[in-house]
Amino acid sequence: MRTMPTLSYTTAGESHGPGLLAWIDGLPQGLELDLEFIDNELRRRQGGYGRGARQKIETDRAEIVTGFRRGHATGSPLVVRVANRDDRLDDLERTPPVHRPRPGHADLAGSVKWLTTDCRETLERASARETAVRVAAGAIARCFLREFGIEVFGFVRGGMDAMSEVAPDENNWRDLLVLRDASDVYVPDEEVGERLRAAIRQAKVDKDTVGGVVEAHVFGCPIGLGSCMHWDQKLDSRIAGAVMGIQAFKAVEIGMGRECAHMNGSQVHDPIAYDASLKHTASLGFVRSSNNAGGLEGGMTNGMP
Structure with a gap:
């Protein structure tokens, strides 16, 4: 008989609604959760060279609503919330209907699928703002992994034609972590980081964006x-x-x-x-x-x- 994964999560919330929620099932009773670590991961998500104006509005922090007592998971479903300071979903003047779908987004397909002429009904949920609460859920999962000595190291490999050749391993990843955190593009390679910043600056002048590669290593x-x-x-x-x-x-x-x-x-x-x-x-x-x-x-x- 096949069994479903014991640890799972789902999210809810819109980009400009009151907040975002993650419902996490399967955390063991007694698991210690490092709230400072979780909030630091949220701060890191908000960083990065060339980030949009939204990041200047929000100050993301994780609020654990259920399944948590005296610093530990209780074993019941854990709900974590990240509030939106830019809460204006019901303000029609500040958040008007969107009738022109954007390429590269869920606007057109979602509007056709759910039979609406207002793309905002789709884009508010499809927004990358939703990743804020996913980062919080991921940080909670990492608290669990650390109980088994499992560590995760992620970084930006590069973007466009600026790609780093760094090779993380069990001996050097902590040194690369220091370099990554010192970089405003999260590249543990100063020369590649500067080239990537230049590409981002040019894209802003051109009213464009740049592609990139991120990499994760689990030890x-x-x-x-x-x-x-x-x-x-x-x-x-x-x-x-x-x-x-x-x-x-x-x-x-x-x-x-x-x-x-x-x-x-x-x-x-x-x-x-x-x-x-x-x-x-x-x-x-x-x-x-x-x-x-x-x-x-x-x-x-x-x-x-």
Whole structure:
């Protein structure tokens, strides 16, 4: 009998409504939640060179409404709220109907699907503002992962023709974290960061935007998370689905990603060796000379980052 994931969440709320909510099911009773860490993640989301004027209005903080007592999860559904200071959804003068759909957005498809002439009925929910409460939910999940020694490091690889060649691993990711946090474009590479800032400045002059690449590395995952039994239990399938659910994302790569298409299998597969001195680590001593698979084989973690 197949079972559903034990930890799940859903969100609600509009861009210019009173606030955004995330309902999280499956957190264990007694899990300590670091509210300062959660709020810091929200502050980091609001940062970034060239951000829009909305970020000057909002001061995002997580308010845990239910499922939380004396610093710990109670085991019941946890609801976290991020308030909108720019709350004006019912003010027709400040938030008028939108009758011209924008390309690259949900406006047209949503208006046709839900039979409305006002694109605002769609765009308020489809807005990237919704990611604020997703960041809060993700930070709560990271509090859970840290109980098992699992750490997540994300950064901006670059944008347009400015791409960094940094290679995070278990030995250097904390140093790269310091560099990332010192960068207003979150690139742990000063030269690439300056090129990206220049591209953003030019895009603002041209009344345009720039594309980019973000990358996440997870350290400390034990072997066997996920499953090879069913497509929807494969961890890489679930990761790809979650990432593609973020507004404006158009592609996901795991490990070498699309580079594998230009290589033979013998060049891609990561040889397996055993090192008894590492048998007490997450990999149980099974080590690889490369990590082209990105730590995932057959829908399961293999002990590599």
